[in-house]
Amino acid sequence: MFNSLRGIIGEKRRDTVCLWTGGVEWELAMNSRDIDALNPQGGEARIWTWMSHRENEMRLFGFASAERRATFLELQKVEGIGPKAAQKIMGGISQEDLLRSLEAGDLDRLTAIPGLGKKTAQKMILTLKGKIITGGNGEDGGETSPYNELANALVEMGYDKKTALDALIKAAAEIPEEGNGTEKENAIFRNAILLLSR
Numbered sequence: 001m002f003n004s005l006r007g008i009i010g011e012k013r014r015d016t017v018c019l020w021t022g023g024v025e026w027e028l029a030m031n032s033r034d035i036d037a038l039n040p041q042g043g044e045a046r047i048w049t050w051m052s053h054r055e056n057e058m059r060l061f062g063f064a065s066a067e068r069r070a071t072f073l074e075l076q077k078v079e080g081i082g083p084k085a086a087q088k089i090m091g092g093i094s095q096e097d098l099l100r101s102l103e104a105g106d107l108d109r110l111t112a113i114p115g116l117g118k119k120t121a122q123k124m125i126l127t128l129k130g131k132i133i134t135g136g137n138g139e140d141g142g143e144t145s146p147y148n149e150l151a152n153a154l155v156e157m158g159y160d161k162k163t164a165l166d167a168l169i170k171a172a173a174e175i176p177e178e179g180n181g182t183e184k185e186n187a188i189f190r191n192a193i194l195l196l197s198r
Contacts, residue, residue: 002060006046009039015087017062019047028062029083031091037064052083061087071095071132078127080120088115102129130162131155147172150189159196167192 005028007021012035019026028047038045047062048069061083063069068090075086092113093101101109102125110121147168154164171191175184 002049002051004046004048004066005062007044009041009043009045012038012041015091017045017047019045019062026060028060029087030062031087033091033094034062034064034068050083059083068095071098074128074132075124078120078123080123085115089113092116099132102132105129130160132161147188150185150192153189154192154196163196164192167195170195 005019005021005026007019007026010018010020010025012018014032015029015035017028017030017035017038019028028049030047038047047064048066049063050061050069050072052059052061061069061072063072072083072086072090075081075089076083081089090098092115093109097109100106105125107118107121107125110116110124111118113121147165150168151161151164154167155161159167168188171188171194174191175187
């Protein structure tokens with residue numbers, strides 16, 4: 001529904017940020033690391049969003065980048081982790097440290113995150129290893145590969161994200177540089193599926 005909001009930061013609290021956009025002040029639930037990444041109060045910010053809608057509650061969550069929002073959504077795929085727990089985890093560890101810990105299966109580092117127990121940390125490693133890609137921290141939330149959207153489509157089909165990105169890079173190398181952008185993208189996607197099915 002909402003991809004992002006751009007406006008002036010009205011207030012920064014411990015776990016929320018108020019953002020003015022066109023005469024409307026939005027209250028966004030944010031983790032401490034994303035709040036710290038924003039400009040000071042009174043400065044401009046673009047905040048990526050995700051809405052939680054339950055029977056008795058509607059909550060808008062905010063993130064400093066699209067990559068951070070993607071991590072938040074991946075965390076919720078782990079059994080026992082909801083939106084509030086995902087935000088707490090993200091506030092307790094950096095993006096890079098989280099990725100390293102998942103890839104290395106570092107239970108000690110993960111359980112050092114406040115409120116994260118051993119069983120949930122083990123579930124995180126089993127569910128997310130190889131699934132979270134670290135990218136830039138710029139305003140546009142740029143990620144490490146220009147094929148991230150295609151990779152996400154392949155992940156939805158059941159492929160591991162890193163494997164999908166590798167296949168897309170190999171497939172792109174076999175496609176001529178010239179040609180329409182959409183046609184080229186479709187060709188890369190088809191070739192990647194062929195590579196993955198071998």
